[in-house]
Amino acid sequence: MGNSDAELIDKILSLKKRRNAVILAHNYQLGEIQDIADFVGDSLELSQKAAKTDADVIIFCGVYFMAETASILCPDKVVLLPDRHAGCPMADMITAAGLRERKSKLPGAIVVCYINSSAEVKAESDVCCTSANAVKVIESLDAKEILFVPDQYLGHYISTKTDKKMILWPGFCPTHIRIQPQYITNLRQEHPQAKVVVHPECRPEVIALADEVLSTGGLCRYANRSEVKEMIVGTEIGIIHRLRKENPGKKFISSSEQAICPRMKLITLERVLWSLQEMNPEVKVPEEIRVKAKATVDKMLEIGRG
Numbered sequence: 456m457g458n459s460d461a462e463l464i465d466k467i468l469s470l471k472k473r474r475n476a477v478i479l480a481h482n483y484q485l486g487e488i489q490d491i492a493d494f495v496g497d498s499l500e501l502s503q504k505a506a507k508t509d510a511d512v513i514i515f516c517g518v519y520f521m522a523e524t525a526s527i528l529c530p531d532k533v534v535l536l537p538d539r540h541a542g543c544p545m546a547d548m549i550t551a552a553g554l555r556e557r558k559s560k561l562p563g564a565i566v567v568c569y570i571n572s573s574a575e576v577k578a579e580s581d582v583c584c585t586s587a588n589a590v591k592v593i594e595s596l597d598a599k600e601i602l603f604v605p606d607q608y609l610g611h612y613i614s615t616k617t618d619k620k621m622i623l624w625p626g627f628c629p630t631h632i633r634i635q636p637q638y639i640t641n642l643r644q645e646h647p648q649a650k651v652v653v654h655p656e657c658r659p660e661v662i663a664l665a666d667e668v669l670s671t672g673g674l675c676r677y678a679n680r681s682e683v684k685e686m687i688v689g690t691e692i693g694i695i696h697r698l699r700k701e702n703p704g705k706k707f708i709s710s711s712e713q714a715i716c717p718r719m720k721l722i723t724l725e726r727v728l729w730s731l732q733e734m735n736p737e738v739k740v741p742e743e744i745r746v747k748a749k750a751t752v753d754k755m756l757e758i759g760r761g
């Protein structure tokens with residue numbers, strides 16, 4: 456017979472202490488993973504936590520590019536991704552070779568990569584951004600033409616906020632594009648008091664129906680601070696767990712039960728315990744790529760501070 460959740464959690468917490476490990480979890484993780492994490496947040500918040508931690512081991516409960524970003528920022532730490540198959544399909548829609556080819560045809564363009572990209576793609580880019588800071592990063596650049604990779608929908612959203620010419624890579628998030636405008640229209644009719652808050656990875660037709668367009672971190676802050684009592688949430692459903700936990704008096708309605716990222720859900724308590732026991736799978740970025748990718752991420756962090 457397997458372990459109960461309570462037994463698994465006890466084992467994880469005591470082994471975590473022995474290994475001097477920290478557990479970082481993305482807002483889209485399963486509720487039980489969020490509950491054992493030292494910190495839950497969006498990609499930007501998690502990479503900043505990773506950069507500051509004094510733990511020896513980082514258990515990254517998220518997808519591959521996030522663990523890679525932690526490894527880029529903290530080369531001396533062991534970064535574990537509890538399931539090696541937890542990749543982001545959007546990040547896999549672009550390769551470094553494909554980007555090099557596109558760049559060669561656009562000599563005047565600055566390349567901005569969404570953080571949802573591999574270390575190799577970051578190494579080929581000029582600056583990185585997240586959904587939380589994308590508009591600020593692009594507005595700060597001294598260039599008229601931007602090649603934005605890999606998310607065409609985030610890119611399209613940014614293009615409505617800037618005068619710069621945006622050339623978009625045709626990638627997308629398979630989870631966010633499942634959210635259809637009709638779902639939002641129907642839910643608005645059922646819940647006329649609710650505010651509609653969506654992620655910028657959604658389709659433009661969905662974004663056009665929203666009251667607010669926010670990253671997952673921004674969405675959590677909005678829910679905590681605003682007077683709004685009811686929200687229709689247009690992003691991956693894992694975030695509903697955190698929203699309900701932090702705002703017990705408020706109502707959160709998922710825009711679609713289909714907005715599930717299967718790769719995020721590969722991380723389970725069993726996998727976390729196994730990963731800590733075996734110290735595997737470790738995510739490590741080769742030094743030559745890491746140094747270039749770090750420059751791209753650092754540029755974003757500097758703009759964020761500016």
Ligand code: SF4
Pocket residue numbers: 483518542543544545546571628629630631691716717718719
């Ligand atoms: S929700 Fe979309 S962008 Fe996020 S990890 Fe899953 S596939 Fe990638």
